[in-house]
Each structure stands twice: as structure tokens, then as C-alpha cells.
Amino acid sequence: MTRSYYGQPVLKAPVWKWCVPAYFFTGGVAAGTTLLATGARLTGDGDLARRCRFAAFGATAVSAALLIEDLGRPARFLNMLRVAKPSSPMSVGSWVLAGFGGATTVAAAGEVVRLPATVMALAQGGAAVLAPVLGAYTAVLLADTAVPAWREAYRELPFVFTGSALASAAGLASLLGAGRPATRRAAAAGAALELVASRAMARRLGALAPQSRLATLATGATAAGAALSALRRTAPAGGALLLVGGVAKRFDVFRAGVASARDPAATIGPQRARVGGGVSPTAGGMGRQE
Amino acid sequence: MAERVGFFTDTSICIGCKACEVACKEWNQIPEDGFQFLGRSYDNTGQLGASTWRHVAFVEQPTGGGEQRWLMSSDVCKHCTSAACLNVCPTGALFRTEFGAVVVQQDICNGCGYCIPACPFGVIDQRKEDGRAWKCTLCYDRLRAGQAPACAQACPTQSIQFGPLDELRARAAARVDEVPGARLYGADPADGVQGMGAFFLLLDDPEVYGLPPDPVDATQHLRSMWAAAAGAATTMALAVAAAFLRRRR
Numbered sequence: 001m002t003r004s005y006y007g008q009p010v011l012k013a014p015v016w017k018w019c020v021p022a023y024f025f026t027g028g029v030a031a032g033t034t035l036l037a038t039g040a041r042l043t044g045d046g047d048l049a050r051r052c053r054f055a056a057f058g059a060t061a062v063s064a065a066l067l068i069e070d071l072g073r074p075a076r077f078l079n080m081l082r083v084a085k086p087s088s089p090m091s092v093g094s095w096v097l098a099g100f101g102g103a104t105t106v107a108a109a110g111e112v113v114r115l116p117a118t119v120m121a122l123a124q125g126g127a128a129v130l131a132p133v134l135g136a137y138t139a140v141l142l143a144d145t146a147v148p149a150w151r152e153a154y155r156e157l158p159f160v161f162t163g164s165a166l167a168s169a170a171g172l173a174s175l176l177g178a179g180r181p182a183t184r185r186a187a188a189a190g191a192a193l194e195l196v197a198s199r200a201m202a203r204r205l206g207a208l209a210p211q212s213r214l215a216t217l218a219t220g221a222t223a224a225g226a227a228l229s230a231l232r233r234t235a236p237a238g239g240a241l242l243l244v245g246g247v248a249k250r251f252d253v254f255r256a257g258v259a260s261a262r263d264p265a266a267t268i269g270p271q272r273a274r275v276g277g278g279v280s281p282t283a284g285g286m287g288r289q290e
Numbered sequence: 291m292a293e294r295v296g297f298f299t300d301t302s303i304c305i306g307c308k309a310c311e312v313a314c315k316e317w318n319q320i321p322e323d324g325f326q327f328l329g330r331s332y333d334n335t336g337q338l339g340a341s342t343w344r345h346v347a348f349v350e351q352p353t354g355g356g357e358q359r360w361l362m363s364s365d366v367c368k369h370c371t372s373a374a375c376l377n378v379c380p381t382g383a384l385f386r387t388e389f390g391a392v393v394v395q396q397d398i399c400n401g402c403g404y405c406i407p408a409c410p411f412g413v414i415d416q417r418k419e420d421g422r423a424w425k426c427t428l429c430y431d432r433l434r435a436g437q438a439p440a441c442a443q444a445c446p447t448q449s450i451q452f453g454p455l456d457e458l459r460a461r462a463a464a465r466v467d468e469v470p471g472a473r474l475y476g477a478d479p480a481d482g483v484q485g486m487g488a489f490f491l492l493l494d495d496p497e498v499y500g501l502p503p504d505p506v507d508a509t510q511h512l513r514s515m516w517a518a519a520a521g522a523a524t525t526m527a528l529a530v531a532a533a534f535l536r537r538r539r
Contacts (some may be wrong), residue, residue, distance in 0.1 A: 010410075010497075034524065073399070073401040082382055085379075087377040154515045161522065162522040162526035163534065186529065271504035
């Protein structure tokens with residue numbers, strides 16, 4: 001039994017709009033397609049490399065637009081690069097996205113016009129190094145808050161996000177007609193990582209993140225998408241399902257966090273259990289009982 | 291840096307007059323945030339927020355035999371030693387003043403909203419029509435002019451006491467022994483926010499007043515979070531490498 005102040009939430013729920021979970025998806029796609037482009041380039045598959053690079057460029061541009069749109073003062077978006085602050089995952093992420101975006105733009109431009117080999121190597125290498133960071137940091141961004149369903153998930157959440165990023169990127173490659181045995185293997189690996197990590201996260205969170213229809217959709221679409229991705233003929237349909245699963249997963253994680261922030265028991269319960277006690281001589285008063 | 295100052299709010303002598311709420315609104319020229327009847331005893335303010343920097347809580351508790359007691363407490367930003375809002379702010383808009391208070395620089399805040407879910411007390415919030423995040427400044431302008439914050443100045447019972455934090459902590463340690471059933475909240479520098487610049491003497495558990503029993507600045511565990519993310523990033527890169535390497539067999 002949790003006591004609270006008239007059942008009112010202790011925390012303020014995040015004011016982030018749909019743009020933020022949408023960015024988690026597009027940022028993940030940008031990260032995944034960049035790694036696929038790198039693998040394709042290194043194994044001499046120029047066609048796959050080019051298509052993945054263009055996809056990464058598009059996803060990065062959409063990501064930046066979504067993040068700016070979500071700001072309370074969009075005109076001040078450049079203030080994100082006013083300081084470099086290791087204690088703020090959003091500051092770290094802003095610099096990673098800025099560096100990644102620059103490298104991806106140059107690398108994509110190099111697929112259209114001839115650029116010096118050194119410039120291309122730097123851009124491709126830089127994007128490849130920053131891509132996994134871009135795919136994973138958003139989990140730290142959510143975990144580094146007071147929101148119970150995000151904070152308690154800090155161990156599994158990065159794996160959910162990078163697995164989903166890889167599955168979505170490989171799914172997009174198939175959908176764009178650039179499916180290869182390698183992208184199908186990447187789809188399977190990403191989907192497996194996402195499903196296993198999601199299961200572990202759900203077990204840890206328990207009642208903090210109850211099963212939702214969105215979660216069922218994410219699991220179903222990802223599992224079915226991975227299965228269909230195994231065969232060449234069904235891989236494009238599988239790719240579409242993986243993208244649906246990836247979007248659903250991000251919105252489900254976001255939704256669960258907002259719901260836990262709005263629930264006073266989710267905040268007070270675990271904290272009360274940590275410090276013990278909590279029985280008042282006047283329990284039963286109008287400080288409402290939950 | 292000047293001496294660190296703060297608030298000691300002794301709720302045992304709060305009479306619920308809301309002079310602090312009014313003084314804060316007037317001095318800081320905070321916009322009105324709605325006239326609502328909440329039906330929660332005498333509390334029609336509700337909670338701290340972007341346009342409410344002091345909030346007086348009212349709790350009516352039956353004590354048996356038809357008797358009841360009335361808990362009243364004026365809540366405020368805690369100006370944490372380890373302040374989550376300040377730590378996660380990506381623009382540097384939130385900073386620590388020379389008085390040890392945590393303040394938003396409104397000419398820099400771009401309304402990213404990260405400080406809002408970061409605060410373990412639900413203090414800071416976005417002003418919708420404005421887009422930026424707002425909260426108590428510990429009356430930064432008044433402190434610079436050698437004045438006490440408006441709320442403490444207006445409090446008629448000295449329930450809100452303003453002064454050097456060390457002095458306030460010593461005074462609170464003495465006071466808590468005088469009041470039956472009293473406990474201090476936020477006075478311990480070893481807690482999850484390394485002590486609060488605004489701390490309280492309460493007569494019941496913190497959650498009864500709407501306060502979290504064991505608030506933690508999540509940034510203190512950032513190292514473990516990045517370690518998990520590094521593992522996930524490496525796994526992702528290795529998975530792609532494996533997917534492409536098998537092709538060459």
C-alpha cells in the first residue's frame with residue numbers, strides 16, 4: 001500500500017512529443033544502415049553500400065528535423081552545441097549526431113560526385129565509428145532520468161535499441177531491393193537481439209511496464225519479420241514488418257515511461273521499499289491511500 | 291563564491307496562509323496558472339510547476355476519536371547539491387549560482403525538456419505558451435542585492451527560514467528533537483542528491499506531502515549506464531561484421 005498526496009504524481013511526465021520516439025527509430029535506422037554500408041563497402045558490394053548510404057543520409061536528415069521540431073524554442077537548436085557536457089547524455093548525443101551527420105553527408109555526397117580518397121575514407125570511417133554510439137546513446141538518454149520504467153531498464157534498454165536499429169536497417173535494405181544474404185543475416189541477428197533484450201527488460205520491469213498492445217505488435221512484427229527475412233522471396237515483406245516492429249518498440253518504451261512517471265505508486269513504492277518503514281501512527285488519513 | 295544559502299522549511303509551524311505563494315508570484319512576476327477548485331482541503335494550487343515555485347500542501351488526517359490533525363507544508367525547489375536537472379541540461383542554460391542555487395538562464399534555454407523527467411521531485415516544468423523550462427531561482431536577483439528570497443521574507447511564522455545552509459542544518463538538528471514525531475527531509479549530505487539546499491522538518495512520511503521518500507539524481511549512476519550502452523554498441527557492430535564475414539566462406 002502506497003501513500004501519496006491525493007494520488008497526485010510525484011514526477012512531472014516528459015513533455016516530449018511523438019517526435020522523440022520517432023527520432024529513436026530514425027536515428028537507429030541511420031546507425032544500422034551506416035554499419036551495413038560499411039560492411040558492404042569492405043566486402044566490395046558497391047550497390048548495397050550506395051543504397052545504404054543514401055538511406056542513412058535520409059534518416060539522419062529526418063532525425064535532425066524531428067529533434068528540432070520537438071524543442072520548445074526550435075530557433076535556438078544551435079544552443080545544443082553551445083557546450084560539450086559529459087554529464088548530459090543529450091549533450092553527448094548532440095555532438096555524436098552532429099559529427100555523424102557531417103560524416104554521413106560527405107560520404108553520401110561521395111557516392112554522387114568524385115571526392116578525394118582521403119576525404120571519403122575519413123567520412124566513411126567517422127560515420128562507421130559513430131554509428132553504434134548513435135544507436136545506443138538514446139537508451140542512456142532515457143535511463144538518466146527519474147522515470148521509473150526507463151531508469152530501472154538501463155541494463156537492457158541499449159540492447160533493445162541497437163538490436164531494433166539493426167533489424168530495422170536490414171529490413172529497409174530488403175525493402176529497397178538491396179537484400180543480400182548478409183543483410184538477411186543482419187536482420188535475424190538484430191531481431192534476435194531485440195527480442196531477447198526486450199524479454200529480459202520486461203522481466204526486470206514487471207508491473208512498471210505492463211504488457212501493452214503496442215508491445216505485442218512490436219514483438220509479433222519483429223518475430224514475423226525476422227522469419228520472412230530468412231527467404232529471399234519474402235525478405236521485402238519481412239523487411240516491412242521489421243520496420244513496423246521497430247517503430248512500435250520505440251513508441252512502446254516511450255509510452256511505458258510516461259505511464260510510470262504519471263503513477264505515484266511507481267515512484268514512491270520502490271523508494272519506500274529501499275528506505276524501509278513508512279508506517280504512520282495516523283495511517284488512514286486523507287493523504288490518500290493507494 | 292559566496293556562502294551557500296538555502297531554506298529550512300519547518301512545517302510544524304506552517305499555518306497555511308500561502309503568503310509565500312503570493313510573494314513568490316508577485317516578486318518574480320509569474321503568470322497566473324489557472325483558478326481551479328481542487329477539493330483538496332485548502333489546496334487549490336495543486337503542485338509545483340513552471341508557474342508555481344512555492345506550493346502549500348494541506349493534509350487532513352483523522353487521529354482517532356473524531357479528532358484530526360492538519361499538516362501544512364510549503365514546498366519549493368530543493369536546489370540539490372547533486373542536481374539532476376542541471377547535470378542533464380545540454381545547453382548549459384541551468385547553472386549553479388554563487389549562492390549554491392540552481393537557476394535556468396532563460397536567454398539560453400531552448401526548451402529541450404530534458405530537465406523535466408530528470409528531476410526526482412517533479413519541480414521543474416515547461417511553460418507551454420513559452421516553450422522554456424522554469425522554476426524557483428532562490429530569488430537570485432534579491433540575493434545579489436543582499437535581500438532574503440520573497441517567500442521567506444513574507445512568511446509570518448518563520449516556517450520558511452532562509453540563511454547559510456550550515457547554520458540552518460544545525461538549527462534543524464536542534465529543532466527536530468523538540469517536536470514530537472518530527473523528522474528531517476533533505477538535510478543529509480549522504481542522500482541520493484547529496485543533500486538539498488532547501489530541506490524540511492516533516493511530521494509524517496515525505497510521500498504524504500507529495501515528496502519522494504528516497505530521491506536520487508540518476509546521473510550518479512551514469513557510468514553503469516554508459517557501460518551497458520558500450521556493450522550494446524559493440525554487440526551491434528560485431529553482429530554486422532559477422533553477417534558480412536560469413537559471406538566470404
